[in-house]
Amino acid sequence: MRRTAARAGAGPVVEAPAPGPVAGPEQTAAPAPAPAPAPVSVPQQLRTEFPFELPRGYVDGSGTVHRDGVMRLATARDELIPLRDVRVQENPAYLSVVLLGRVITSLGTLAMVHDGVVENMFASDLAFLQDFYRQVNAEGHTRAAVECPHCSEPFEVELGGSRLGES
Numbered sequence: 001m002r003r004t005a006a007r008a009g010a011g012p013v014v015e016a017p018a019p020g021p022v023a024g025p026e027q028t029a030a031p032a033p034a035p036a037p038a039p040v041s042v043p044q045q046l047r048t049e050f051p052f053e054l055p056r057g058y059v060d061g062s063g064t065v066h067r068d069g070v071m072r073l074a075t076a077r078d079e080l081i082p083l084r085d086v087r088v089q090e091n092p093a094y095l096s097v098v099l100l101g102r103v104i105t106s107l108g109t110l111a112m113v114h115d116g117v118v119e120n121m122f123a124s125d126l127a128f129l130q131d132f133y134r135q136v137n138a139e140g141h142t143r144a145a146v147e148c149p150h151c152s153e154p155f156e157v158e159l160g161g162s163r164l165g166e167s
Contacts, residue, residue, distance in 0.1 A: 048073045049105065050136050054125045058107060058117060066108025071100075071129075074137050078102045100129050 049072050057067035082088050082098035101115030110117065118126065147154050 050132075052129075052132050054107075054121075055128050056122045056125050058110075058121050058125065060110065064109070066110055069107035069113070070105045071103050071132060071136055072105050074099070074103050074133070096126070096130050096133075100126075100133060103133065104129070 049070050051068065051070050054067045054069065057065040059065050078099060082095055082102070085094070085098050087094045088098055097118045098115045100118045101113065104113045104118070107113045107117065118129070121129075146156070
C-alpha cells in the first residue's frame with residue numbers, strides 16, 4: 001500500500017493499492033518499511049552569561065580576593081554609551097575599563113561591579129577580561145563563511161574589529 005499526497009483542504013489521506021502482483025494464498029506480501037521519523041527541531045537557547053575565573057583576582061579594600069565572576073553579552077548600548085564618557089574621549093584606552101564595568105555582572109562577593117573596580121584590577125586580570133570579552137561577544141558574529149570565486153573552496157573571513165569595543 002502506498003499513500004497518496006494530501007493537498008491542503010482535500011480531506012484525509014487515502015490508502016491506494018501498490019502497483020505489482022497481488023499476493024495469493026501461498027504468497028504473503030512483505031510489510032512496507034515504516035518511514036523514518038522526521039527530525040525534531042529543538043529551539044536553541046541563547047546563552048547570555050558566561051562564568052570566568054580571574055588569573056590573580058581583584059583585591060577589595062578589606063583585602064578579600066575575588067576571582068570568580070560572570071560576564072554577560074554586550075549590547076550595542078554597552079558599546080556606545082562609553083564613547084560619550086569624558087575619560088574615554090580624553091584617553092581611548094579607557095574604553096575597555098568602562099565597557100567591562102558595564103558587562104561584568106558579578107565578581108566574588110562584591111555587591112556591585114563598576115568601572116572603578118575594573119580600574120583597580122591587576123593588568124593581567126584586565127588583559128584576561130579583554131580577551132574573554134572578545135571571545136564571548138564575537139562568537140559566531142564576526143566570521144562569515146565564504147567561497148573562493150576561482151576554486152569554489154569554502155573558507156571563513158574575519159569581519160569584526162580587532163580592539164575591544166570595536167565590532
